[in-house]
Amino acid sequence: MKKYIAAAFLATLSLGACTKLDVDVESQLTNGNFPITPDAFVAATGTVYQKFNAGFGVDIWRMYELTSEEVIITARNGGYYDQGRYQTLHKHNWAPDHPIILSAWQWGYAGISDCNRVLNILEKSVDSPTKTQFLNEIRTMRALYYLYVMDMFGNVPITSFGTAESPKQSTRAEVFSYIEKELLAISEGLSAPATVTAEFYGRPTKWMAYAMLQKLYMNAEQYIGKAMYVEANVYADKIINSSMALVSDYNSLFAVNNGANTETIFAAIYDANYSGGNAMTRFTLHSALRAKYNLPFSPSNAQCTLKEFYALFNLANDVRSANWLVGKQFLNDGTTPIMDGSGQLDFTAD
Helix, strand or coil: CCCHHHHHHHHHHHHCCCCCCCCCCCCCCCCCCCCCCCHHHHHHHHHHHHHHHHHHHHEEEEEHHHHCCCECCCCEECCCHHHHHHHHHHHHCCCCCCCCHHHHHHHHHHHHHHHHHHHHHHHHHCCHHHHHHHHHHHHHHHHHHHHHHHHCCCCCCCCCCCCCCCECCCCCCHHHHHHHHHHHHHHHHCCCCCCCCCCCCCCCCHHHHHHHHHHHHHHHHHCCCCCCCCHHHHHHHHHCCCCCCCCCCCHHHCCCCCCCCCCCCCCCCCCCCCCCCCCHHHHHCCHHHHHCCCCCCCCCCECCHHHHCCCCCCCCCCHHHHHCCCEEEEEECCCCEEECCCCCCCEECC
């Protein structure tokens, strides 16, 4: 009985302790903790960029590439058939509920919704040049998400923050006009670093807005039935005549530690310790190449290309041609053959 009396006594103490309700709430934004410093703005906007090192590197990439002539995923020894999801993309006979298409839609609108949410937070902070800069950057990111979903799906909704109304579908021309107006309004207010330094690696700059406008106008004939190649040339020239420049070593752009450089205008930032989503190494390499590249995992040998696409890499002295794995494969010593179940690993175009 003493045990139950003690329990009741403790419960009474607990109830008494809950009567003080005037404690500071630290889990919501107030006038005192809205972003003010550049570091605080970076922290507040981080989720907008995290989506680019998640679904973008898998489902968005597959949406674009597996529907083209560049990449195919074939069923090998019973693996990677996956209810035909990769074959239907390649053959352009997918159903509306295709999982990769659904993921691409969800990725795009999750990004747009996050931009709307973050903009709502930033707009309530104290006016300052830093606030204006970050507002412009997130509006650029929102335009980028819209550019992807418009490009992939055509007629899509233009959504806003804090409304209970169901979004209404807009025409592709209306979304085109929305993206164009946004970019024209904010492009000159973005930062214009001499090169995309570590500070702006993975964040929008003026050069990024110009590149998006150039892409928008280059494809205007498909989007809105109106050729806008003159406008596309204007923004292409703005980039060419800027401080950005091609790097001398093309392959360095894809190195593990590539980082900021004079050529990369915008990048999805991947880090083995802090982010996931970039599955290129896993899906593009044969499992027997693990030792050659000293990988901590076995690649899955999923992706390859069509021989017709490979044949296009026929320009003399084109450094890109050397990036294809072709012929008999050896370890890094150049002499030890890499073996698989049928002999030495040998990649051919047939």
